[in-house]
Amino acid sequence: MRVGRYCYVACAASLALLYFVQRKFCPGIGTSIWSGYQNSFPPVDFSFSEEPDLKQVEKKTSRTGRLDTTLKNDVIRRCRNDQRQQSSISGLEGLQKRILYKHLLVSDRFKFIYCYVPKVACSNWKKTYLLMHGSIKSISEVPHLDHKQGFKRLSDYSEDEIQLRLNTYFKFAFVRHPLERALSAYRNKFAEIESFYSKVGKNIVEKYHPGNVTEKYHGKIPGDDVSYEDFLRYVSDYKNPLYLDEHFMPTHLLCQPCAIKYDFIGTYENINDQSETILRKVGVQDDVHFPVQQGWYKPTSSNYVHYYHSLLQAKVVDNFYRSYRDDFELFGFGQLNVTYKQ
Structure with missing residues (x-):
């Protein structure tokens, strides 16, 4: 801020000297040039107070924005x-x-x-x-x-x-x-964290596919092959959501x-x-x-979001909506723009 003011003062002093020389030795020349300079420069502030530039403060504040309530x-x-x-x-x-x-x-x-x-x-x-x-x-x-x-x-x-x-x-x-x-929770917990899907995933498979001998396991650890549909059924059917894992618990x-x-x-x-x-x-x-x-x-x-949900049956999503109804309604969330399977 102070350096900028010194620059202003130097420029103003130079122009003042130019004006004096022109008026003293060449009074008929350069009048229009000087007028152009004069109109292009704002008044020079010679005060060197350390008070902040309020306009600059306002600009910085406006960049942060206001919170929409x-x-x-x-x-x-x-x-x-x-x-x-x-x-x-x-x-x-x-x-x-x-x-x-x-x-x-x-x-x-x-x-x-x-x-x-x-x-x-x-x-x-x-x-x-x-x-x-x-x-x-x-x-x-x-x-x-x-x-x-x-x-x-x-x-x-x-x-x-x-x-x-x-x-x-x-x-x-x-x-x-x-x-x-x-x-997001499904992709993280059932694709990346072995300790999670080896326990919770295994329970989900056993709950929704008990004794189904026609389905052969092709993964590395039982529980790592949980489908997204089965996961949604699991969190929707949970008797008391207060006992759900925090990653799935309603907000x-x-x-x-x-x-x-x-x-x-x-x-x-x-x-x-x-x-x-x-x-x-x-x-x-x-x-x-x-x-x-x-x-x-x-x-x-x-x-x-569109890909995974397009694979779901509508009744699975409806069941999830009923279980997470308060989240949808309190925070104003609507249905996804997805066509589900019937």
């Missing part, structure tokens, strides 16, 4: 109209409260509470959390995140401390279309959006921009940013 307001309205939902934490049962508190990450330094939802970029948010608190020096240090270490959860506080933070901290969450989230059970008055609810589709805005809003240092997707990562794109 439309979804949050819609959720509040839907909660009021749904008598089945608990309107306060005090109305939650013990298990419901334990699940909620486990998924609420707290930053006392930046005064926010973040409800993490698996398969909604929560690993990136957790890495950002570690970075902003100085637990790591860069995101690249954490190729494999330990999801249990380095985080403060709401369950770590006393009841009085919990209420204080819920009443005063900035609370936010991100949501994703239930079927897209389910597909409303993880974050309880009717019991917690969130200040912002964002979407997976806009999570990069919205996360950057949140980071600046809560005062996180400017060199901390939400991670850019790595080149090697293969996300569950719209092409994957």
Whole structure:
């Protein structure tokens, strides 16, 4: 800022000297040239105050954007109209409260509470959390995140401390279309993590194909050949979704959006921009940013979503919708634009 002002002063002094020489020695020449210069330069500010340029501050602020609270307001309205939902934490049962508190990450330094939802970029948010608190020096240090270490959860506080933070901290969450989230969990858990599909996958196969001798196993480990359709049947038929794995548990059970008055609810589709805005809003240092997707990562794109769901029978999707009805309705998700098998 100061260097720029010195440059302005130097330019103005040079032009003043040029004008003096022209008027002194060549009064009839260059009048039009000088007029052009004079009109092209703004008035020079000779004050050297260290006060910030307010226009520049406004430009920087506008680049971060404002958080769109439309979804949050819609959720509040839907909660009021749904008598089945608990309107306060005090109305939650013990298990419901334990699940909620486990998924609420707290930053006392930046005064926010973040409800993490698996398969909604929560690993990136957790890495950002570690970075902003100085637990790591860069995101690249954490190729494999330990999801249990380095985080403060709401369950770590006393009841009085919990209420204080819920009443005063900035609370936010991100949501994703239930079927897209389910597909992302399926592709991750049943294609990449052997310890998972060797246990859960095996149970799914035994439940939906018991003693079917006509189906021969062709994989390496029993359970790694679970179809997406069988997976959706499994999570839809689960008697008590509170006992589902967190990667499949309905979002409303993880974050309880009717019991917690969130200040912002964002979407997976806009999570990069919205996360950057949140980071600046809560005062996180400017060199901390939400991670850019790595080149090697293969996300569950719209092409994957369309392909996998076009293979499903409509009744399987209908059953899933009934089981995840609250996620669809509270967050305003509609049907996918896919033609299912009849």
